[in-house]
Amino acid sequence: MTQTSPTTGGQGPLGKHDIAALIARDIPHGAFVNLGIGQPTLVADHLSPGSGVVLHTENGMLNMGPAASADQIDPDLTNAGKVPVTELPGAAYFHHADSFAMMRGGHLDICVLGAFQVSARGDLANWHTGAADAIPAVGGAMDLAIGAKKVFVMMTLFTRDGAPKLVSECGYPLTGLACVDRVYTDLAVFDITPDGVRVRQTFGIDVPELAARLGLPLQTGAPEHPA
Amino acid sequence: MTQTSPTTGGQGPLGKHDIAALIARDIPHGAFVNLGIGQPTLVADHLSPGSGVVLHTENGMLNMGPAASADQIDPDLTNAGKVPVTELPGAAYFHHADSFAMMRGGHLDICVLGAFQVSARGDLANWHTGAADAIPAVGGAMDLAIGAKKVFVMMTLFTRDGAPKLVSECGYPLTGLACVDRVYTDLAVFDITPDGVRVRQTFGIDVPELAARLGLPLQTGAPEHPA
């Protein structure tokens, strides 16, 4: 894990496991957290047993444990990605309406989501490419986007083609309006604040270059409203 | 229990236990029933163990048993009138939101309520005298009135002063609009139908006299839409 001051470029870019570790480090002790599906689930591997962090899976469970080993697989026990998982002491099961009530009601401290794009005011696009022949499928993405107290996004900062994914306005169909609080990427970590995008850390790139490549004004310095 | 054809007066008036027995007889096998508080709870005493009727109490229980005897009293187990009750095999407990969701969602077959007044189109008044100094208190009355598939009212047909309680328009503040299906009284049983009030049975009074005392047009003959 690489940590630098926001104004000097550190080693980078980070790999997805490094980003996951960075997010894990920023999750407060005892937080209730949903890791969505896909890459954000890597964050779980970096949470220490002593972290007290309780994982929520939207298919109806709190205190979800790690992925099940071959001899632990139980078809009745999966995460939201339908991967077999395990149960920790103190777990609780509940039905889908209760699970999403918990989420939408603002009881989760943090959720971590992937994204196609995040806008400078925190709009999130992560469910639909907008392609004419795409079959729309939203799952729990919109619920997660608006539900948790803090929404963290985990993504690469640029597409394979080099296009920024942190943008002034999302081009993809939105998942939620002004819902993202922080964006963890391979090149930097950003806070979305009422004053705009603030750089928390960079990895192998400096802020002026970052601003130039993103084409966005970037704030630096300590955030006024810490997450 | 006295049963007569609707057009001839039988013995009457009925006492509250006779009315309760009459209602119990009309509850189909296996029905899910709420008996509210007060007099309608007498109906439970007339349900045979083989009736398969399941009692709901809105404070969160299905398959409620009879009132607790002295050695059965458990402060954690009461009915909606806060009377200690018992639990039958196959009981289930649930919280208040689930209990009233069950009621409002139309899952109860029958509820039996007391009333100050019922109108000819089935409006119910049973929660508030409308007196200027009365402290309003509704409890579950409005939820019960609109929730069950069939709402039965159990009451005397006239006040102590001789005023009819089955009326063309309720004078008391309403509990629910057009929600009553059948009215069991000491002098007659009535169905509230789209065509008006239909007499099912009378007790010690004939229909012309009943109509005269009520000042209401009354239908007779078999109901077109049996309850």
Next chain:
Amino acid sequence: MTTRLCAHADEAVADVQDGATVLVGGFGMAGMPVALIDALIRQGATDLTVVSNNAGNGDTGLAALLAKGRVRKVICSFPRQADSWVFDGLYRAGRIELEVVPQGTLAERLRAAGAGIGAFFCPTGAGTLLAEGKEVREIDGRLHVLEYPIGGDVALIGAHRADRMGNLVYRKTARNFGPVMATAATTVVAQVREVVETGEIDPETVVTPSIFVDRVVQVADHS
């Protein structure tokens, strides 16, 4: 009314009508009422609207029902999956309608149907494609979308254990949509692994009370 124990899944779904709206429980395979879906395929009802979290996987279960052309419309949160080729093909051929609903809103709309709620203002999806054409209102500074109930004619759910009265318990995350769908349909059919005597399920642990359950079928596990 009294829950009926059916000897076979075919008996439990015998009266599903053409044009019915069928709620199908399960999230992935957990809680999926496979035996009931297979029975529905044999039964032959068509022109169905299916409400379920997904739109079928592989070639069995819901996918097989779709493949037979029995489903006019799917209401779900996540139709597109790695193995949803049956749905994908029908959709691209214009042979099936799709209503995509955010997963939590799907659960809440089902709950509303079961709970007698006429409609509700929900923040999920506000400002997105899925709110298009829907009434929007700002409440406490936040945009909300007006969502209506989704009720079914029939619900097919998978539970773990029933007693003879029809009280149900589930197991782990196989609980998912079962309890809420059980409140939201006119006729509720549950497949369970085990039927026990009335009184053998602790009343504190009942998840779906018998009032919601019309028919119970015991089936071998994972069939």
Next chain:
Amino acid sequence: MTTRLCAHADEAVADVQDGATVLVGGFGMAGMPVALIDALIRQGATDLTVVSNNAGNGDTGLAALLAKGRVRKVICSFPRQADSWVFDGLYRAGRIELEVVPQGTLAERLRAAGAGIGAFFCPTGAGTLLAEGKEVREIDGRLHVLEYPIGGDVALIGAHRADRMGNLVYRKTARNFGPVMATAATTVVAQVREVVETGEIDPETVVTPSIFVDRVVQVADHS
């Protein structure tokens, strides 16, 4: 965040602010958090809004809180009872505000606060005094009243057993408003009869998961 086990009820309610909205569980004495109410009386917070099914009985508990003049407003379904003389006196003297809400609507408005629902259309009370001044809409041929959430700053609830993480189970009809109030307040305090080790409550039977519970106090039964 992590649930805190408090040694004494006084510690659990130490930070209740003047002007707070306090949700108080219980139906009659079943589930009534008597020790927490007594602690709140000692603590001294005033100008409170109390949300509870009733408005106090006899001279103890909620009635004692009212008698000390600490409550500005009561939101409840059924204030008037044979032994509600404290409330009755304050109300008739114009010294307390009252909002009467149908019992199921009270539960549902609390649930809405906990479930992030902005408002909901409810058939209960349509056409009655309790709908006066409220938005009404006909949905599917039936009148519905628009109802808004009721959330609290603090919830005081009585449960049966907690584990050290804060998962709660209730007992019989003492469950009543506890689970829904636990979802609806910023700070949730539960008094329980027993605290067990984490892992000793079957995860299938947890009624209020620890995520909703901030503080737990073990108290002797019926105190």
